Amino acid sequence: MKAGDLSRLIPLARKGRPDLVIRNARVINVFTKEITETNVAIADGTVIGVGNYSCENEYNAHGAYLAPGFIDGHVHIESSMVTPASFAQVILPKGTTSIVADPHEIANVAGKEGLRAILALSRDLPLDIHFMLPSCVPATPFEHSGASLSADDLAEFLDDPMVLGLGEVMDYPSVVAGAEDMLKKLERFGDRPIDGHAPMLTGKALNAYCLAGPRTDHECSNFPELKEKLRNGMVILIRMGSAANGVTEMFDGIVAENLPTDRICFCTDDKHLENIRTEGHINHIVNVAISRGIRPLDAIRMATLNTATAYGLKRVGAIAPGYRANLVLFDDLHTVVPKAVFANGTLVDPNAPIPSPAVPESVKNSVHAAPFGPEDLKLSTKPFMPIIETVPHQLMTRLVTGIVPTDENGYFISEDGLNKLAVIERHHATGHIGVGVVEGMHIKGGAIAATVAHDSHNIVVVGDNDADMCFAGETLQKCGGGFTVVSNGEVKALLELPVAGLMSDAPVETVLKKQQELLLAAHALGADDACDPLVLLSFLALPVIPEVRLTDCGLFDVRTMSFLYNSVS
Numbered sequence: 001m002k003a004g005d006l007s008r009l010i011p012l013a014r015k016g017r018p019d020l021v022i023r024n025a026r027v028i029n030v031f032t033k034e035i036t037e038t039n040v041a042i043a044d045g046t047v048i049g050v051g052n053y054s055c056e057n058e059y060n061a062h063g064a065y066l067a068p069g070f071i072d073g074h075v076h077i078e079s080s081m082v083t084p085a086s087f088a089q090v091i092l093p094k095g096t097t098s099i100v101a102d103p104h105e106i107a108n109v110a111g112k113e114g115l116r117a118i119l120a121l122s123r124d125l126p127l128d129i130h131f132m133l134p135s136c137v138p139a140t141p142f143e144h145s146g147a148s149l150s151a152d153d154l155a156e157f158l159d160d161p162m163v164l165g166l167g168e169v170m171d172y173p174s175v176v177a178g179a180e181d182m183l184k185k186l187e188r189f190g191d192r193p194i195d196g197h198a199p200m201l202t203g204k205a206l207n208a209y210c211l212a213g214p215r216t217d218h219e220c221s222n223f224p225e226l227k228e229k230l231r232n233g234m235v236i237l238i239r240m241g242s243a244a245n246g247v248t249e250m251f252d253g254i255v256a257e258n259l260p261t262d263r264i265c266f267c268t269d270d271k272h273l274e275n276i277r278t279e280g281h282i283n284h285i286v287n288v289a290i291s292r293g294i295r296p297l298d299a300i301r302m303a304t305l306n307t308a309t310a311y312g313l314k315r316v317g318a319i320a321p322g323y324r325a326n327l328v329l330f331d332d333l334h335t336v337v338p339k340a341v342f343a344n345g346t347l348v349d350p351n352a353p354i355p356s357p358a359v360p361e362s363v364k365n366s367v368h369a370a371p372f373g374p375e376d377l378k379l380s381t382k383p384f385m386p387i388i389e390t391v392p393h394q395l396m397t398r399l400v401t402g403i404v405p406t407d408e409n410g411y412f413i414s415e416d417g418l419n420k421l422a423v424i425e426r427h428h429a430t431g432h433i434g435v436g437v438v439e440g441m442h443i444k445g446g447a448i449a450a451t452v453a454h455d456s457h458n459i460v461v462v463g464d465n466d467a468d469m470c471f472a473g474e475t476l477q478k479c480g481g482g483f484t485v486v487s488n489g490e491v492k493a494l495l496e497l498p499v500a501g502l503m504s505d506a507p508v509e510t511v512l513k514k515q516q517e518l519l520l521a522a523h524a525l526g527a528d529d530a531c532d533p534l535v536l537l538s539f540l541a542l543p544v545i546p547e548v549r550l551t552d553c554g555l556f557d558v559r560t561m562s563f564l565y566n567s568v569s
């Protein structure tokens with residue numbers, strides 16, 4: 001808080017002259033874990049006191065619980081496919097008033113320009129947004145992304161007040177091996193928060209990783225893993241977004257062993273708009289925690305003060321003098337369903353769009369693939385052809401081999417439940433195209449394409465004929481990226497994502513409607529409900545999830561970290 005603000009607020013607090021009072025609330029104090037029936041006084045968006053206050057402008061809470069606004073400790077805004085302003089519009093009514101975001105996706109597309117753009121799009125919103133700078137761009141050396149970011153590149157952003165520290169250090173092999181550029185990054189951020197990302201890392205390798213600097217982890221999938229990482233001094237973020245592995249087991253373990261919860265927080269990582277709308281956001285994790293036996297005030301503290309403390313966030317995460325008036329009101333302490341949310345002391349209107357800063361030109365028109373045609377998607381076959389087999393309801397795949405149908409020249413044709421998959425490099429028009437065979441997508445008479453293709457976000461396209469696959473790719477090239485479903489040379493559904501090919505600047509309702517149209521069109525081509533075909537497609541090019549993936553460089557065996565065959569061009 002600035003000296004000017006203080007000289008105005010101190011007399012108001014002393015004389016008891018707020019500009020808003022929330023009356024008759026059961027106020028949750030996360031420091032002492034007490035609940036007190038009282039009033040909260042607010043001036044200039046700041047809590048100036050809790051107690052016997054009154055003023056002309058009063059909000060009657062009618063005995064409801066009042067908690068600090070929730071904090072998401074690790075989230076990729078881009079995964080919502082909308083701009084930060086629209087994301088704020090969706091999560092604020094769920095009670096999340098602060099986030100720690102990692103702009104890893106837009107950085108992989110647009111590098112430093114991407115970082116500048118997302119910072120610009122996030123300024124002066126009612127949502128309190130902080131950033132961790134992405135540590136792993138590109139994510140892997142097995143694909144081509146739009147940019148790479150060195151320690152020096154990241155250092156340029158350290159003076160920005162929205163920047164906290166270094167984002168999830170996913171490349172844990174480089175950390176444990178002591179790779180030079182990785183160590184340079186860790187040193188540069190040595191006095192700042194550094195997010196870890198070390199699924200299943202244990203023993204001496206985990207010790208080496210912790211020693212190197214990462215201080216949090218959001219990848220735990222079972223209780224022993226959580227406990228070992230806590231012992232090693234890590235703050236644990238329990239994640240419930242698109243992935244939620246082992247969450248109930250972890251809560252059960254914490255309760256059974258009466259483990260201290262002060263170094264455990266919550267995060268969503270990736271969660272789609274529709275799921276946030278229907279299920280909730282951080283409040284959903286609070287409710288799951290409580291349902292597994294975590295005491296409500298502990299769960300609320302995990303979602304607020306613990307996260308603020310872990311990331312050094314100032315003046316959020318509690319209701320006390322000098323804290324921002326980010327507040328959530330709800331009736332049932334065991335099932336947190338926000339009935340009113342205040343952001344900086346202003347009541348959030350869940351139906352009012354939040355105006356977005358203009359999208360910088362630098363992140364528009366980001367799709368630059370070299371010209372491609374059906375000839376470029378031809379795939380020579382061999383007797384034991386490697387095939388990507390999808391697994392129902394999971395993002396993991398299996399590597400199988402088999403005889404695949406071919407034309408008279410020995411090129412693969414889509415038949416018998418097999419489809420063609422292609423990944424087309426789209427950042428620097430290099431002409432790299434990977435082509436493979438996928439089982440389990442069930443596409444007939446068309447193609448589905450996306451420029452959301454983790455983590456390098458090239459064009460990924462699946463289909464049963466080369467003409468539609470090329471048409472789908474071209475459609476995205478023309479509109480600057482997004483998702484499309486095409487059939488017989490006709491666009492059946494299209495969600496344009498003009499911001500880096502990842503996010504839409506259209507209203508939230510438009511994006512949700514188009515997502516629904518895409519799903520219907522994908523189902524009309526034969527995609528089943530075993531897995532959301534759009535989500536599945538977005539992950540088929542990510543060469544870190546077992547067992548097999550396709551990148552623009554070729555078909556990649558994740559278990560051996562080697563290519564089964566290289567790209568056709």
Ligand SMILES: [Fe+2]
Pocket residue numbers: 074076102168269
């Ligand atoms: Fe993440």
